[in-house]
Amino acid sequence: MNTERLTEPSKDELASGLRRLGAMDPGPDFAARVMGRIGTAAPLPAPKRRMARVIGWLMEPRTIRVSPLGSLAAAACLLLALGLFLKINPGAESGRTPAGLSPVTFVLAAPSAREVAVIGSFNGWKAAGWTMRNDPATGLWTLTTALPPGSHEYVFLVDGTTPVTDAAAALNVDDGFGSRNSVLLVKNGDGTAL
Amino acid sequence: MDKPDNDRDDAMAVERTLSGEREAFAVLVRRYQGPVYRLMLRFSRDEHEACEMAQDAFVRAYERLASYDQRRRFFTWLYTLALNLARDRARRVAREPLYRQDLDMTLADPGRDPLASLEAARLLDALRDLSPKYAEALALRYIEDMPLDAVAETLGVSMSGAKMRVHRALHMLRELYGKEGKQ
Numbered sequence: 001m002n003t004e005r006l007t008e009p010s011k012d013e014l015a016s017g018l019r020r021l022g023a024m025d026p027g028p029d030f031a032a033r034v035m036g037r038i039g040t041a042a043p044l045p046a047p048k049r050r051m052a053r054v055i056g057w058l059m060e061p062r063t064i065r066v067s068p069l070g071s072l073a074a075a076a077c078l079l080l081a082l083g084l085f086l087k088i089n090p091g092a093e094s095g096r097t098p099a100g101l102s103p104v105t106f107v108l109a110a111p112s113a114r115e116v117a118v119i120g121s122f123n124g125w126k127a128a129g130w131t132m133r134n135d136p137a138t139g140l141w142t143l144t145t146a147l148p149p150g151s152h153e154y155v156f157l158v159d160g161t162t163p164v165t166d167a168a169a170a171l172n173v174d175d176g177f178g179s180r181n182s183v184l185l186v187k188n189g190d191g192t193a194l
Numbered sequence: 195m196d197k198p199d200n201d202r203d204d205a206m207a208v209e210r211t212l213s214g215e216r217e218a219f220a221v222l223v224r225r226y227q228g229p230v231y232r233l234m235l236r237f238s239r240d241e242h243e244a245c246e247m248a249q250d251a252f253v254r255a256y257e258r259l260a261s262y263d264q265r266r267r268f269f270t271w272l273y274t275l276a277l278n279l280a281r282d283r284a285r286r287v288a289r290e291p292l293y294r295q296d297l298d299m300t301l302a303d304p305g306r307d308p309l310a311s312l313e314a315a316r317l318l319d320a321l322r323d324l325s326p327k328y329a330e331a332l333a334l335r336y337i338e339d340m341p342l343d344a345v346a347e348t349l350g351v352s353m354s355g356a357k358m359r360v361h362r363a364l365h366m367l368r369e370l371y372g373k374e375g376k377q
Contacts, residue, residue, distance in 0.1 A: 009368065009371060009372070010368075011364050011365075011368060014317075014364060014367055014368055014371065015336050015364070017313065017314070017317045018317065018321075018332065018333070018336035018337050019336050019337065019339060020314060021232065021314055021317065021318060021337045022228075022232070022336075022337045022338060022339060024228075024231070024232055024235065024314075025227070025228050025231065026227055026228075026231040026241075026244075026245050026248055027245075030223070030227045030231070030245070030248070030249070031220050031223040031224045031227060033249060034220075034223050034227075034249050034252045034253065034256075035216070035217075035219070035220050035223070037249060037253050038216070038219070038253055038256050040216070041257075042214065043211065043212060043256055043257060043258070043259040043260050044257050044258060044260060044261075045260055
């Protein structure tokens, strides 16, 4: 212990030595020198927050130069994008789904049919305005609409005379007249249909 | 004056400075010139250089005062700014060891015991050889005489982290200082 004290100071001695360093000071005129360097300048304005910078960028008027060729190219791109969007979202052409309703797509494979409509409890079993669209390449008839949540009975009316149940429906029930109706269950919100 | 009083005074001085009362900033300079100068001494070769660096730190603090978040302690913000400045400078300027004559000149004060001045310079030099992570914990705790919770807050570490750094730094300094003493 004594040998160590001859070569290395104790921690208390070191702490005391460090505390003595706390007396070092840049001198009485230090503040005056700093203030002299600052001069009469005002502090810089606070940097804008990110959102303020974005809003500022959006609000700032700017000049946009458009060449005829450039505008044609832009219009072509816009049309292409719109076409792609409609192709990907076939329901988009009829606008947004009204509040409280869920989008539903009926599909029937009937390549030889001339006309197909959907009739059911949701349209009073009337075909007017519920004609399905045919894709001759696939033979599929489709119709996209929006229905309120709940249970809906329906059939496809082929060529205006023949009711056909939906083979893809999860449920078919007796219609009370010797035939069967398909049942569509529309859930709340996400439009999931059974 | 206790810590909350100090913080309130600092906040008031910052407000007044930002509202155009330049002299209010001089109050902050006088209050913190010692810790900032001593911080720069640990990153510089002599008192003159440390003094210049400390001035740079206060000028930059003044310029950026509007970006200071007044929910934080002013000293923590100032110290972080000064430490960043010192580190940047240390990266640019390769540090050279202090020569004996520099040591004699450093801390030369007619009113002080020359032997004590030399010891202080040796201690400061040993402190410079520590990693800033440890040197700063030790400096804030003993040179600036700050309680451990304030050391932790200033360095942005936990209380136990600050305690560990101070403890290890003291141990490392003891070894370094002992070696220097033997040379």
